[in-house]
Amino acid sequence: MPPQTVTVGIVGKTNVGKTTFFSAATLLDAKIENRPFVTIDPNIGIAYVRKKCAHVELGLQYCNPKNSICLGGYRFVPVKVYDVAGLIKGAHRGRGLGNKFMDDLRQADVLLHIVDMSGETDEEGNPVRPGYYDPLDEIESIEFEINEWFYGVIARDWDRFSRGLDTLSWDEVVSRIAKRVSGLSIKREHVVDALRETKLENTKPGSWKEEDLRLFSRKLRELAKPLIVVANKMDIPEAEDNYRRVINSLKDRKVVVPTSSLFELALRKAAKSGLIRYLPGDSYFEVVDESKLTTKQKLVLDRIREFMRKYGGTGVQRALDTAVFDVLRMIVVYPVENVSKLSDKDGNVLPDAYLVRQGTTAMELAEMVHTELAKGFIAAYIVNKNKRTGAEYKLSDGDVVKIVSATARG
Ligand SMILES: Nc1nc2c(ncn2[C@@H]2O[C@H](COP(=O)(O)OP(=O)(O)OP(=O)(O)O)[C@@H](O)[C@H]2O)c(=O)[nH]1
Ligand SMILES: [Mg+2]
Known part of the structure; x- marks a missing residue:
């Protein structure tokens, strides 16, 4: 996906x-x-974030963006905006x-x-x-x-929910909380960090006081919705x-x-x-x-x-x-299929710019491009660095990446 x-x-x-x-x-x-x-x-619409385009960084004359726009040498990558x-x-x-x-x-x-x-x-x-x-x-x-x-969203029905947690292992407690808040676009690591930073790790949520829940909710808001x-x-x-x-x-x-x-x-x-x-x-x-x-x-x-x-x-x-x-620490990377043309299989140069979190690995990128590509993952070739690496390689901003895969489509 x-x-x-x-x-x-x-x-x-x-x-x-x-x-x-x-x-x-x-x-x-x-x-x-x-x-x-x-x-x-x-109001819901699409805005763009702006980064120097990889085609400029690589000294190419042009690119053929498909999921984004290139203007004046800058790649504009879409984001959703809610007013x-x-x-x-x-x-x-x-x-x-x-x-x-x-x-x-x-x-x-x-x-x-x-x-x-x-x-x-x-x-x-x-x-x-x-x-x-x-x-x-x-x-x-x-x-x-x-x-x-x-806090209102987190606290809704918290008493009943938290009482059910007290007999579970800590790992399971974290999973249950993460599942409960997942509809707020909150990830498990946000929950883990919020619990650690509020010193509520390894405590029993069923016995938290209101101020504990407030503390946790506030930290979670800061981390998940900065x-x-x-x-x-x-x-x-x-x-x-x-x-x-x-x-x-x-x-x-x-x-x-x-x-x-x-x-x-x-x-x-x-x-x-x-x-x-x-x-x-x-x-x-x-x-x-x-x-x-x-x-x-x-x-x-x-x-x-x-x-x-x-x-x-x-x-x-x-x-x-x-x-x-800066705040979400996202980077822009460019998956390609054809290394010599830096293109997709139809010859479009640098067609896609993906906005991903810093720390995303080559394997995670392969999964985003196509699950099949990930299944047969052999290596990642980082074109701009002329470097062949493995699944664990952490992508850098501006990387142009060819996933070498046994089940590759191209
Ligand atoms: N001078 C100046 N006026 C602005 C600026 N931005 C918005 N305004 C004015 O502020 C008023 C309110 O603008 P809106 O964009 O409707 O404000 P809002 O926050 O969406 O308001 P609500 O939807 O009613 O809560 C309008 O008269 C705008 O023209 C700005 O940067 N400078
Ligand atoms: Mg308004």
Whole structure:
């Protein structure tokens, strides 16, 4: 089975730009308005993470991507994105839309916590003057709501479930817990790590106190659904001071990426209509024909250009890349069938880019390509390193891999 598509969840207070971020990242039309609770049902779409393409690294002239896209020498690999309804303080007690809709995020592997860094929306998401609300408060209170949602899911019927565990071996206890939470896209190793880090290893879950379960649930959330803070609306002047203060106060505890979703959306739309040339993630864009721009368009583009110079881009692509490559520690590898052409059996050069976890072995990759290939596994040939290795070889980012197999299809 090909690797599972990575799922990115967009969460945050209501009216902070979640849907704007989503639209910019996916170029899908979705309702955006300056008032709370515009989004009710989730928006689901495909965005891309960006990596230098292997065809460039290998000095080839071109490639023929099939499961991904190659633009300007960069490989854009698809990820699934969910944009859900907004939260407010007290959501777990039923305020606003509550937090039950967060169940839509059960499949998320990583969360982008969109924060209004300008402070122009209050605790309830109502528009106020920029600088009025403290984004630090937003960061903490909304993460608390996310943790409460997660705890609610874990704690459902926990008493009955945990009592049944007390006579089992520890290994079996871990398996039962892992099975119970598997619907939240949580892996066994997440459970093992969370139990170890909370010192609940080898204890009896049936006798855990509420605070033990809370501790475990919180750690599990951090490991299985890590989040990064997306400091949005950085184009509003008041955001800058807030951003500095937030960075200072969070120190190294959280990853924070400054963005303007509004500017990214404007750029992608302008590129789509042919006004500019812009590759998502670049720190600049080019105007196709200055004479075709209205005065207003020129002014807007000048502002955006200045912003990008300051922050090295709009930040939207960087937020996605940071979440997937740095936080989830995914790498991109390219399985091929034909070593001399670096292609599939039809001659497509570097057709597939697989997003896999760091530490994935050659054998695991073989299984993803085709179970038959794995059954007859003989060796892996790492084309870019001109190296023949075995099943246990741990793949590196950018590896182009030919699986040599007795049952090979080609
Ligand atoms: N200046 C500025 N405004 C933004 C930015 N991102 C979003 N906005 C504005 O913020 C308002 C809310 O945007 P949405 O994307 O609908 O926010 P949301 O978080 O999805 O809101 P709900 O779905 O209602 O919870 C709109 O007026 C957007 O134009 C940004 O980066 N900069
Ligand atoms: Mg929305």
